[in-house]
Amino acid sequence: MSHMTNESEDGMLSKDDAGSQLNDDCDVGIILKKGPWTSAEDAILVEYVKKHGEGNWNAVQKHSGLYRCGKSCRLRWANHLRPNLKKGAFTADEEQLIAELHAKMGNKWARMAAHLPGRTDNEIKNYWNTRIKRRQRAGLPLYPPELCMEPLQENQEGHTDGINGGDKRHRGFLLKSRYEIPDVIFDRLKANQCLLPYVPEIPDISENSILLKGLGSSQYCNFMPSTLPSQKRLRESTVPCPGSNGFSAFDHFQDDVCDKVAQSFGFSSPLHPDPASENSLSFIHSLSDGNSSASKPTNVAVKLELPSFQYPETDLGSWGSSTPSHPLLESVDAFIQSPPPTGMQEEECSSPRNSGLLDALLHQAKTLSSTKNHSSDKSSKSATATPGEIANTSTLNMCGTEWEDYADPISPFGHSATSLFSELTPLSASASTMDVQPPCDIVKSEPCEQAWTLSVDNETTSLLSITRPDVCVAPIWLEQACRQI
DNA sequence: AAGGCCTACAACCGCCCTCTT
DNA sequence: AAAGAGGGCGGTTGTAGGCCT
Structure with missing residues (x-):
């Protein structure tokens, strides 16, 4: 130097x-x-x-x-x-652990460092940033495939019986993380509760930054680096998601390579109707690590333009259009249109303490619907994405990013709904922190123009599912959670 | 050999939270 | 309750050194 x-x-x-x-x-x-x-x-x-x-x-x-x-x-x-600092290259175990921790925590370097004795947050951060670049270049997924598969399997097997087989350490780690809910979750839930229920907290420009930075690259279709800049701590919504980490709504389906990688993860593209797709979609968040800002109105984001390379050449229609036959869309439609299990609405949906989940979902649907209406419904009539449509879609995606705030910020794999329920269930029973009522002024401040109910129209619902593919699996989780309740 | 590129790393920057007064 | 200071954290930048062409 x-x-x-x-x-x-x-x-x-x-x-x-x-x-x-x-x-x-x-x-x-x-x-x-x-x-x-x-x-x-x-x-x-x-x-x-x-x-x-x-x-x-x-x-x-x-x-x-x-x-x-x-x-x-x-x-x-x-x-x-400081003493006991470990110098030198990361060991394979450490690398694996970092990947897991990052999948779980996102860019919480300091917290990750706490799990790696002798390592500093700076070291980990540097390592991870380098790893991202390296793996991008190599066209490799950011997270090890086994890391991606675990949550899928656990989802299929249920939440409590997943400790058979596999790497015990890792599985134990993941399970631990699932049941030992860090304080930060409650902090966030509390904070989010202040924004809920009708706060389409607007992901700010950084969301677009992600788009701008990442989606243009086909490599990002496989792994959206959650190391992408986020702007404000505690405003960010760092929910990295292996698999989701990259399966952006845009790129994932427009690139054969993406598809192959998707298959390598053990699931297939929604373009390939497959029973597994529903679960697979649990990986397909829109944009992870999105940042949200409660202070910025949605329409600001709407105006943001995307570079031309973000206009998908193919198959966006499968996301951007409301394909009724799509099983995933159907699942959401079915959920929203048909009443949830008995008692759900009163006890779970209408309760202030859980308003953050379904209400937010519904509100988003409404918001999306509203947004869509404002966009002169060109998007709904064209399978080919136009810039305007993309802008709209991006907005929708950004709206969807709010989900991350409602969801477990530390969820390993972006199991937003799952994690949320894992938190909400005990909380609902004990009526603890989730009892915090959203301040009325916040609610009122939201541009909620119409009264609306559960009967969201199909189009909106489809849009919702398009916007946040993970929403597609939320109904399943919701039902499961309700049964448990 | 020279230049460019990439990687690893150290350090800084700015924001935010917490604690104290 | 409010203001200020201290500290933590995540993101960014700059540089050295290695590798490649």
Whole structure:
């Protein structure tokens, strides 16, 4: 690094030496050094931490003479100087674990690092970013196939009997993650509850950023890197989904390669009618790692344009059109049109505490319907995607991204509904955190123009299922959950 | 040998949360 | 309750070094 030559031997800069390396982020009148650390600085920092312990990093500069801001000190300590740091390449086990953790957590590097003793979030992050690029280039799925298959199998087998066979460690890990619901889920649920039920929380432009960045690449059809920039913590909806991680509604079906990869994952494209497709669709989220912002209106997103390469050349119609014969669409139609199991509506759907799931779903349907109406129904009449249609579709997808906020943010595979129910079920019984009522003002603030009910029209329903393919499997989960209840 | 590309890594930046006052 | 400081976290950038052409 060239600017290392400017550093003084003792690792500290005089104020003159520091020159333009003023750290405008941390500095409070003192010129602080930036750039690589020297061994002398490291020694000073280590000595300081030995004496005073970690924390109060801003005091390091004051007491040790280091011309580094507290943040820089903390980072240096955490990433390089603290004891028990494991250096060197990640082992195969670690890589596997990282993949699992990422599938489960998304870009929560710090949390992932907690599962990898001796590894830092920065290391993991760098590793993952590199991995993404590498695997993109190689045309490989981001997540190991076995990682993708597990949730599918578990879905089919039920939620409690999945500990037979397979990698026990991994399965145990996944199961653990399923039943030990981290606090963050409740945090998010609480937070989301504030936005629910009628908050088509608008995925902001970053959603389009994802589109812009990812969907243009056929490689992304297989794995949407959830490392894609998200904007705000806690606003993001990082629900990476192996399989979904890439099976974007657009690309997945327009590319033979995608299809092959899909098959390699053990499921087939919806274009291939297959009984397994329904479950397969559990993998097919729209856009993972979408970010949502409650402050941005939908129509902002609607106006965003997509590059031409995002206009699918083929088969978008299978998503963009309401193909009644599509089993997946039928499943949703059947669910929404026909009453759920007895008591469901009153106890589960109408209850404020669960309004976030079905209500959100329905509200989205309404929103989508509304959006669709505004788009001069050209999309519904043409199997060929037009730019306008795509914009509309993208909007719908973005609307769908809200699902991620309603869903388990830590769900390994984007099992939004499943995870949600795994949380809601006990919560509903105990009437705990989900009792939080959405503030009325928030509800009122939403542009909810029409009263609407469960009887969503077919078109809307289809749109809904198109928008969020995972919605297609939600009815199944809903029914299962209701039976359990 | 030179240039370009890719990878790994370190560090910074900006936002947000939490705690303290 | 509000404001400010400290700290954490995720994203981004810049650089060195290796590899390839």
